[in-house]
Amino acid sequence: MATSDRDRLSDRLFAAKSALVIAHIMPDADTLGAALGLGLSLRSLGMTVHLACADPVPTELRFLPSAQEVQPRLYAGEEIIVTVDISDQQRIGMLYDEKIFSTVPVLVIDHHITNTRFGALNWVAEVPATSEMILELLQAHNVTISLDAATCLLAGIIGDTQCFLTSNTSPSSLIAAAQLQELGAPLREIATTVLNRRPTSALAVWREAFINACQEPGIILTTLGSAFLRSVSADDSSTNGLSSWLAGLDGVLISAVLREADDGSVDVSMRSAPEINIAVVAQNLGGGGHPQAAGCVLAGPLSSASERLLAELRPLTARPAPVEELVH
Numbered sequence: 001m002a003t004s005d006r007d008r009l010s011d012r013l014f015a016a017k018s019a020l021v022i023a024h025i026m027p028d029a030d031t032l033g034a035a036l037g038l039g040l041s042l043r044s045l046g047m048t049v050h051l052a053c054a055d056p057v058p059t060e061l062r063f064l065p066s067a068q069e070v071q072p073r074l075y076a077g078e079e080i081i082v083t084v085d086i087s088d089q090q091r092i093g094m095l096y097d098e099k100i101f102s103t104v105p106v107l108v109i110d111h112h113i114t115n116t117r118f119g120a121l122n123w124v125a126e127v128p129a130t131s132e133m134i135l136e137l138l139q140a141h142n143v144t145i146s147l148d149a150a151t152c153l154l155a156g157i158i159g160d161t162q163c164f165l166t167s168n169t170s171p172s173s174l175i176a177a178a179q180l181q182e183l184g185a186p187l188r189e190i191a192t193t194v195l196n197r198r199p200t201s202a203l204a205v206w207r208e209a210f211i212n213a214c215q216e217p218g219i220i221l222t223t224l225g226s227a228f229l230r231s232v233s234a235d236d237s238s239t240n241g242l243s244s245w246l247a248g249l250d251g252v253l254i255s256a257v258l259r260e261a262d263d264g265s266v267d268v269s270m271r272s273a274p275e276i277n278i279a280v281v282a283q284n285l286g287g288g289g290h291p292q293a294a295g296c297v298l299a300g301p302l303s304s305a306s307e308r309l310l311a312e313l314r315p316l317t318a319r320p321a322p323v324e325e326l327v328h
């Protein structure tokens, strides 16, 4: 049961004297907000906390209090490892070390339904943001939440709900956000920065993505090659919001953005209409995510990755005719 998972994890967490808190690769507002919100709060209780992420913090998220502390640091003898918003080991990136992760207690806090439960203790809940789980954890333990921690947690909730617009946004998310705003977290500043701020390279990247976009019934797919991305010095976060934007086009049920990495692998980001579950597709292809926002990494080149993905997506958009039509 979710509650006992939470309590077991909470008991171990608050008993520790030191912790390494890890955010996922290509970090977003939720993983960073959860890591920082948790890390700063544990530190206020006297715990030694180190914050780690394999990839750099994107420019637009550097406003998060203590964001500069999140570094690609390796395990350094901490009592426990806590991963936040990480559905499987691959999302730890180069900070993953099989020997360390099988000997040090790993505590997994995550909201992806595809979570593989790779920790010694796993708390996986179906809520819109991991940051919301961190707030619940801190409140259940009567931890005083500072303005800085509140700001980080609210950024996480706003990021993953697209400012309360996703289909899984629940009253509990709004209540959590209200409580964080009451603690002083600046909602408007956070929302405009997290959702609207983009690196300069986004202009060239979105233009290329629009040019390369291909449509077929219910699906829009676009590709970005590694040579192009290098030529415009594209940041990891330059595609933020792109698949959601494409999914908003009339008649689109599924959008996919395929981004070729320097090693030739292809990173896939997908969005879907509420009636289509793309987490299943992502999982079949070795990735994971949420029913309406999921991703995976495919073997290159881009053309074969596109074909492989389309073969999985097409059956999902072949919808049965409405009942009225069947009756007449």
Ligand SMILES: [Mn+2]
Pocket: 030, 031, 085, 111, 128, 129, 130, 160
């Ligand atoms: Mn998340």
